[in-house]
Each structure stands twice: as C-alpha cells, then as structure tokens.
Amino acid sequence: MAKKSSLKIAVLVIGLISLAGCQMLSNNPTAAIAAVDANPVDARLGQKQLPAIQDEMILAGWNNLHSMQEPIQVGDGVLLSGQTLAQFLVESQIPVVWDSEGLCGGSSCSRQFCTLDGDCSFEDGQPGTDPIYLNDAIRVQSSGAMERLARELGHEAFHRMQFFGAGKITQIEEYWAFYLDTQLVKADYPGFDGVDPQDPERLAGWFTKHNMMSYLRLDPYPGVKNLVAQVEQGVVAAESIPIK
C-alpha cells in the first residue's frame, strides 16, 4: 500500500550563487569584519531566541547580517534589511550548516521539494527543519569571508521566505535575491541599472549578461512557464515561441 499522499517527487537544488559570485565577493573585507564585533545574539535576543546555528564562523556571519539595518526595497516595494533576514532565520529556526557534502554543487543552497501539482516546500518530510547549506569554500577563504557569509546567508534566507509564493523557484525570485544580497554589502557587481525585471526578455538578458546561464532553465515568473525549457524537453512545439 502506498503511504499518505504527501509523496514528494522532485528535488531541485536552488539558490545558486554563481562562480562569478566568488570573485565579486572578495573585496572590502574590513568593513564586514568590523561589524561582527557587535553581538546581537547576546545583547538583543537574550537566550530565548537564538538562531539554529552551531558553527561559530556561520554564527559570526549571521551576526554580521543582523548588523545590516539599512532597508532595501525588493519586488513591489517591500522593505527588507539584513536584520530582517537574520531575524527571520531566528523565528523560523532554520538551521544553517556548511555544505560539507557538496549538495549545492559548489554554491550555497536549500533543497526544494515539489509535488506533481507544483506545490513546493523546503521540507523533505523527515522530522526537523531542513537547513540552509552554505558553500564550504567560504571556510577557507583568505579574505572577505564575513562579508560573503552575510551576503549568501541573506540571499538564501530570502528564498526561504517564499516571497513569491510556494511554487518552484523562478527567475524573478533569483533576480531579487541577487539584488538584495548585492545591496546588503554594497557591492557594485552585478549591476542592476536600467533592468526592468517585469520584462521577460530583459530579465533573461540580465542572467545572460552576468553569465548565469543555468538560471535560464527556471520559469521566469510564478505561473508563467519557461517556453524555451519546455521546447528543449519536447513538451511544447517550437512554433509556439513568440520570436521578436
């Protein structure tokens, strides 16, 4: 007999920071390290509300994220800050661990599980909240590790908020996740000037420009199928793609 109907059929590794991300994250380590000195875990949260983080270095990265209070506008005008994202990780008690088994293929990620009808969650059905996995390479990074930790942690926390609903991750969600993590640490790459992410061609063009081609396989928006991917899979005939 089959068990309950909650059988999860697909596993999608999400939340990739590309290899280009490694290069762009290595500058300006001094500001980030200075910010870690504040310890909001002890000072503000007390013992009741600690993040589900065991590793000292990741905890320092979480503290760095928590220290970032400047509001950043994402999507339709919602304001998020590093502190908001760090606090979300506390309230949701999402564990954050190193990706020591290489689940994320050299990036940071969460695992997303989707049913056949397109409902997705970050839970594998086993007891306990599934973690955010952080790129193991950050542990041995010679400089800029605290900044990169805060940045990737903020990016992955944003995914876990399911800001765009409980469907499979989309290009628009990734776009805003990258926008958010870039603004958090005031990085100048990748750039976002002049991009209208509501235009599917420009949205796809942004990933192409920054050599993030793997993201083009994602649907562009919630409820909008990626026709190119469907054609590649033989689901839709090529003639149905509008060509401009």
Ligand SMILES: [Zn+2]
């Ligand atoms: Zn992402």
